[in-house]
Amino acid sequence: MAYILEMIDEKGQIAVDFLLGISLFLIALTFTVQFIPGMFISGSAGESSLDYTAYRTATVLVEDTGWWGNSTSSGTDWEEHPVSIMRIGLAVDDDPSSKLTNTPNLISRNKTLEMMNVDEKTFIEMMGLYNNVDDTPFSYGYNISFKQNGNVLMLNNTSIVRGQIIPNYQESTKITRIVLMEKGTIASFTGDNLTSELANTATINVTGPFEENITIRISDLNLTGSSPMFLNASLEGTTLTRASNYTMWKMDGWDKEPFNGSLSSGDIISFDFDKELFSTGTECRLDLEFINVSLPTPGPPFTKYNNESAPYYEPAYLVVEVWQ
Amino acid sequence: MNDKGQLHTLEGLGAAVLMTLTILTISQSTMIVTPQNELAIDVHLEQMSSDALTVMDRNPVDSAQYNLTECIACWDMNEADYPTDTAGNLDELDAGLRYLLPNALYNVDLAYIENDDLKVDKAIINGPAGKNAVVTRHFVTLTNSTVSEMGGGWNLGDNELKVVEVRLTTWKI
Structure with missing residues (x-):
């Protein structure tokens, strides 16, 4: 009885055995947690690694030029050497021997098309689209596409989209990058440097073939008289059909606005001609007929499209989506 | 003189170990830091x-x-x-x-x-x-x-x- 009373006096003190036991248990638990990675990786931690993968993939594609190399030489023009690819990147590079580009976000058409041809295993390995679990690589599901105005972009009649269909029941991570996509070639003229043989008619010589549709942009036309307008386009004397042979727009910055032919001062107009028109490979005479437009530079010789043409870039979105 | 104090010291030690372990776990574990x-x-x-x-x-x-x-x-x-x-x-x-x-x-x-x-x-x-x-x-x-x-x-x-x-x-x- 006296022993029990003594115990009551010492209330609140825990047993040494319990303390020792719980300490040992906690130490053991801590070591287990620390030395077995992945044991406590929850859904959110998994998502974050997807975040990194999507971000990294998009960044590499947009900002890197890629690299190829074999025992003798190397360069950034990997699209020309698909067997010795070392890195895949889509940024334009004007100097393939330097490892840098000063044009991030400018996407090369040829590199993009070659990306579509790279076989699946190499692509996943190059882009790091996998996760190592116990030394076994598991590929992520991925979908990489270029989009413009909500639609998948087309180059060389190919939709630029790689990977699998995005599952709508599974959590995925998406990164969007804004890029300038090389869509073909463009020649820009002002009213003063367009050559003309017939009144009101601008004549441009075009030599095909072309890989993409060609764009002719005209600014600063000298308008005379009332209601000046664009009448029609003809190739080698044959009048072309609007919509099927060519489309035309009024440009306001990057915005394409519908153009019905009537001109007002300060307009920048743009024509997209179907590449098939020039598939013969010979020099063709393209006439653009206007009403009440004065073209002060006489021809022949006529301006050549091919001498004036430069790569044509349009804003597009690169969308990378990755899931487990 | 009694020897009650000995157990208090042990409790203190236990608490110290617990606190140290908690801090260690938090600072060393990368898994806890998940991006918002x-x-x-x-x-x-x-x-x-x-x-x-x-x-x-x-x-x-x-x-x-x-x-x-x-x-x-x-x-x-x-x-x-x-x-x-x-x-x-x-x-x-x-x-x-x-x-x-x-x-x-x-x-x-x-x-x-x-x-x-x-x-x-x-x-x-x-x-x-x-x-x-x-x-x-x-x-x-x-x-x-x-x-x-x-x-x-x-x-x-x-x-x-x-x-x-x-x-x-x-x-x-």
Whole structure:
């Protein structure tokens, strides 16, 4: 009885055995947690690694030029050497021997098309689209596409989209990058440097073939008289059909606005001609007929499209989506 | 004299071990630090607005859309006035950014050195910045020839270079 009373006096003190036991248990638990990675990786931690993968993939594609190399030489023009690819990147590079580009976000058409041809295993390995679990690589599901105005972009009649269909029941991570996509070639003229043989008619010589549709942009036309307008386009004397042979727009910055032919001062107009028109490979005479437009530079010789043409870039979105 | 105190010391020790272990677990474990979803959205928006400035900057000179340097060079140096005059004469820059960032609102500030002082001018104001606004910046260099070609009000000497920081504040609507 006296022993029990003594115990009551010492209330609140825990047993040494319990303390020792719980300490040992906690130490053991801590070591287990620390030395077995992945044991406590929850859904959110998994998502974050997807975040990194999507971000990294998009960044590499947009900002890197890629690299190829074999025992003798190397360069950034990997699209020309698909067997010795070392890195895949889509940024334009004007100097393939330097490892840098000063044009991030400018996407090369040829590199993009070659990306579509790279076989699946190499692509996943190059882009790091996998996760190592116990030394076994598991590929992520991925979908990489270029989009413009909500639609998948087309180059060389190919939709630029790689990977699998995005599952709508599974959590995925998406990164969007804004890029300038090389869509073909463009020649820009002002009213003063367009050559003309017939009144009101601008004549441009075009030599095909072309890989993409060609764009002719005209600014600063000298308008005379009332209601000046664009009448029609003809190739080698044959009048072309609007919509099927060519489309035309009024440009306001990057915005394409519908153009019905009537001109007002300060307009920048743009024509997209179907590449098939020039598939013969010979020099063709393209006439653009206007009403009440004065073209002060006489021809022949006529301006050549091919001498004036430069790569044509349009804003597009690169969308990378990755899931487990 | 009794020996009650011994057990108290042990309890203290136990508590110390527990605390140390807790701190160790928290500081050494990377798994506990998970990025917030909101943070990921911010990163995404920051990436987009940084891209928008890069794309404006890298746009070829012969494009129908003026590039960033040309846009800034044409500025008449009059600050925007919200809400009556949101973009001043920077319509080209405003149109380009609106085209590239269709789901966001943005303000543009221009920072440059004038008479040894840093001046920050409000060039485009689309409203008060939202809660999760992000700021991205890009530098452009102006010369007298660019400015006079674009008809801007920068008033530079013939050999003068003016470095202007374009600050783009973007937020989701």
